[in-house]
Amino acid sequence: MLKGSKVGLRARHEDDIPVLQAELYDDVVTHSRAQASPWRPITPGSQESLVQVDDKAQGYVAFSVVELDGGALVGTATLWGIDTHNRMAHIGLGLRPSARGKGYGTDVVAVMCHYGFVVRGLHRLQIETLADNTAMLRSAERNGFVREGVLRSSAWVMGEWLDEVLLGLLAQDYKPEPQG
Ligand SMILES: CC(C)(COP(=O)(O)OP(=O)(O)OC[C@H]1O[C@@H](n2cnc3c(N)ncnc32)[C@H](O)[C@@H]1OP(=O)(O)O)[C@@H](O)C(=O)NCCC(=O)NCCS
Numbered sequence: 720m721l722k723g724s725k726v727g728l729r730a731r732h733e734d735d736i737p738v739l740q741a742e743l744y745d746d747v748v749t750h751s752r753a754q755a756s757p758w759r760p761i762t763p764g765s766q767e768s769l770v771q772v773d774d775k776a777q778g779y780v781a782f783s784v785v786e787l788d789g790g791a792l793v794g795t796a797t798l799w800g801i802d803t804h805n806r807m808a809h810i811g812l813g814l815r816p817s818a819r820g821k822g823y824g825t826d827v828v829a830v831m832c833h834y835g836f837v838v839r840g841l842h843r844l845q846i847e848t849l850a851d852n853t854a855m856l857r858s859a860e861r862n863g864f865v866r867e868g869v870l871r872s873s874a875w876v877m878g879e880w881l882d883e884v885l886l887g888l889l890a891q892d893y894k895p896e897p898q899g
Contacts, residue, residue, distance in 0.1 A: 721782075721834055723826040724896070728782035728796055728834070731772040735783045735792050737763065739770040743795065743813045751877050752849055753813055770795065777801070780834075784814070784827055793818035796827050798835060807843035808835055812855075824858040829896055832862055836890045843889050849874060850882040864888045 721728040740763070744750055750758045754769070761768050772781045779799040785792055794814035801808040810831045814823055828846075835841045846864060848855040860866075864886040872880035 721830050722787060723830040725787060725826045726793065726823050727785050727787050728830050729785060731781055731783050736770050738792055739795055740768060742815045744769055748877060793823055796831055798831060806841045807845060808841055809845045824854060825861045828858045828862045832893055833895060836893050843887060846886045847883050850884050856884060859886045863892055863894060
């Protein structure tokens with residue numbers, strides 16, 4: 720397990736799946752704001768579920784996020800679009816509603832930076848989020864990500880076009896917090 724100051728990142732366990740499916744995927748608004756693909760109902764247990772993990776896939780790594788204190792499941796974190804030539808990847812995260820606003824998101828980004836830069840030897844990490852997602856923008860900026868641009872009207876979200884912000888962090892600018 721990878722440890723931050725408040726959260727741990729571990730493998731996806733079977734009993735995480737129904738919880739994440741119900742609280743993240745099946746929440747149409749949360750899904751529509753966080754994913755580029757349109758929401759549609761997914762049959763329980765289906766391999767099409769976005770919260771299922773394929774351990775053999777090379778292009779992404781999915782973690783379940785747990786509280787260090789007690790081990791309760793609080794959400795997901797994914798390193799996706801891993802490009803081993805340009806040594807870059809994207810970070811995505813989603814926390815259960817009850818776990819938001821407690822500093823966990825900021826800590827998850829810190830742990831994902833450790834995984835991307837130290838464990839995987841990447842050169843660049845990238846985050847894309849809706850321009851009105853203050854909590855995601857702050858979680859990234861607190862960890863040194865800088866805003867590199869605005870993708871105007873790039874996301875179709877629940878009936879309207881929204882802007883996305885592209886944030887990046889280079890390995891040379893990474894200033895790690897001590898890892899537990
Ligand atoms: C986005 C998300 C991962 C952020 O994690 P979080 O644990 O809620 O964020 P934190 O508690 O670490 O807060 C980070 C900062 O945002 C601020 N913040 C938190 N929730 C906020 C809210 N609802 N509105 C405005 N600011 C907020 C905090 O005050 C903190 O600011 P600071 O750094 O200036 O002190 C989480 O809210 C979430 O899962 N949201 C739903 C899914 C989602 O949007 N995923 C990202 C898709 S790209």
